[in-house]
Amino acid sequence: MASRSKLVRVLFQTSVRLSTPLRSYCSAPGQHSIIFRPRRALLFVAGNDERKICKIPTLDADCVVMDCEDAVAPSKKDEARKTVTRMLDEVDFGRTECAVRINSVDSGLADDDLLAILQAKNLPSAIVLPKVESVEEMQTFAANLNTAVAEIEVNPTFDLFAILESAKGLMNLQPILQEIVSLSDMSPFRLAALAFGSEDFAADIGASRTSEATELLYARQMVVLAAKAFGLQAIDYASVDFKDTESLKRQAEEGARFGFTGKVAIHPLQVPIIQQAFSPSPERVVWARGLIQAFQQHQQEGKGVFMYEGRMIDKPILLQAQNMVQSEAVEK
Numbered sequence: 420m421a422s423r424s425k426l427v428r429v430l431f432q433t434s435v436r437l438s439t440p441l442r443s444y445c446s447a448p449g450q451h452s453i454i455f456r457p458r459r460a461l462l463f464v465a466g467n468d469e470r471k472i473c474k475i476p477t478l479d480a481d482c483v484v485m486d487c488e489d490a491v492a493p494s495k496k497d498e499a500r501k502t503v504t505r506m507l508d509e510v511d512f513g514r515t516e517c518a519v520r521i522n523s524v525d526s527g528l529a530d531d532d533l534l535a536i537l538q539a540k541n542l543p544s545a546i547v548l549p550k551v552e553s554v555e556e557m558q559t560f561a562a563n564l565n566t567a568v569a570e571i572e573v574n575p576t577f578d579l580f581a582i583l584e585s586a587k588g589l590m591n592l593q594p595i596l597q598e599i600v601s602l603s604d605m606s607p608f609r610l611a612a613l614a615f616g617s618e619d620f621a622a623d624i625g626a627s628r629t630s631e632a633t634e635l636l637y638a639r640q641m642v643v644l645a646a647k648a649f650g651l652q653a654i655d656y657a658s659v660d661f662k663d664t665e666s667l668k669r670q671a672e673e674g675a676r677f678g679f680t681g682k683v684a685i686h687p688l689q690v691p692i693i694q695q696a697f698s699p700s701p702e703r704v705v706w707a708r709g710l711i712q713a714f715q716q717h718q719q720e721g722k723g724v725f726m727y728e729g730r731m732i733d734k735p736i737l738l739q740a741q742n743m744v745q746s747e748a749v750e751k
C-alpha cells in the first residue's frame with residue numbers, strides 16, 4: 420500500500436506529462452478557481468491500433484484518448500495495454516494532451532489496465548473512466564489507483580474524466596461526483612471533466628438514436644448542470660456517423676450552446692469541425708469586448724441595465740460575455 424506521506428505528496432503535483440505543457444492557465448469559463456486546459460475535441464483511437472495512434476501528432480487535436488475499453492475486442496485487451504504503454508513513450512504527441520480510457524471498474528479489467536499504463540515513462544496526463552455508476556465503484560477505483568501508483572517511483576497526479584453512460588449513473592450523479600471529489604483528497608487524481616457516453620446510454624435506456632438527439636436531451640442537460648455545479652469541463656457525445664460532417668457541425672454548435680466545453684471525436688475529419696464549434700467566433704469576441712467596456716462605463720454612471728446593439732444588458736449578460744473572452748484567451 421502507498422504510504423500516507425506519498426499520497427500527500429501526490430496532492431501537490433500538477434501534471435505528469437511535462438512534454439505537453441498547458442498553453443495557458445486561467446479559470447474555466449463560468450468558473451473562478453480551477454486550472455483550465457482547453458479540451459474541445461477528445462479524439463478517441465483504439466489502443467491496439469498503432470497505425471492510427473502514430474497519426475495523432477499530425478491531427479492537431481486538443482486531446483487524444485487511447486482506448487482500452489469498447490474500441491478494443493476482448494481478445495485484444497492485453498495487446499492494447501502494451502501498445503498504449505509503448506506509444507506513450509515512443510510517440511511525440513506535440514501539443515496534443517494524452518489520455519487513456521481504461522475499462523470500467525465493473526469489468527474487472529481496470530486494474531490490469533492501470534498497472535500496464537503506469538509502466539510508461541511518459542505517463543498520460545488524464546485517465547478516462549467509463550460507465551461510472553456508483554459511489555462504491557469510485558472507492559474501488561481510487562484504492563486500485565493508489566495501490567498501482569505505490570508500485571512506481573514517480574508520484575503522478577492524473578486528471579480524471581468520468582463518463583456517464585447509464586440510467587443508474589445519471590440517477591446517482593451527485594453522490595458519485597461528491598465521492599470522487601472527496602476521494603481525490605487522498606488519491607493521485609483530480610476530477611477534471613464529466614463526459615456523456617451517448618451510445619451506451621441509449622442502449623441502457625432503450626432509446627433509438629437520431630441525428631437530432633432529442634432522445635438524449637434530458638441526460639445531456641443533466642451532464643452539463645452537474646459538471647458546472649462541480650466546476651468541471653463538460654464533454655458532449657460522440658457523433659458516430661463521421662462522414663456526415665454537416666450534421667456534426669450542427670450537433671457540435673448545439674453542444675457549445677448548451678454549455679458543453681468539448682465533444683468526443685472518433686475520426687480525424689471531425690477534429691477541426693468540433694474545435695471550431697467550441698471556439699468563440701472573432702465577431703462574437705469583438706461583440707463581447709465592446710459589451711464589457713460599455714458595461715463598465717454604465718456602472719460608473721450608476722446604471723445596472725442598459726441597451727447595447729439593440730439588446731438589454733445586465734449582469735448575467737456581462738458574465739456570458741466574460742466567458743466568451745476568457746475562452747478565446749485560453750484557446751490561443
Ligand SMILES: CC(=O)SCCNC(=O)CCNC(=O)[C@H](O)C(C)(C)COP(=O)(O)OP(=O)(O)OC[C@H]1O[C@@H](n2cnc3c(N)ncnc32)[C@H](O)[C@@H]1OP(=O)(O)O
Nearest residue numbers: 463464465470471472474475486489490618657685686687
Ligand atoms: C461509442 C464509443 O465508445 S466512441 C469511442 C471508441 N471508438 C473509437 O475509438 C473509434 C475511433 N475511430 C476509429 O477507429 C476509426 O475512425 C473507424 C474504425 C471508425 C474508421 O476507420 P477507417 O476505416 O480507417 O477510416 P478512414 O479510412 O476514413 O480513415 C482515414 C485515415 O484516418 C485515420 N484514422 C481514422 N480514425 C482515426 C482515429 N480515430 N485516430 C487517428 N487516425 C484515424 C485512418 O487510419 C486513415 O489513415 P490511413 O489511410 O493512413 O490509415
Ligand SMILES: CC(=O)C(=O)O
Nearest residue numbers: 584616617618619657
Ligand atoms: C463515448 C462512449 O463511450 C459512448 O458513447 O458510449
Ligand SMILES: [Mg+2]
Nearest residue numbers: 489584616619
Ligand atoms: Mg461507452
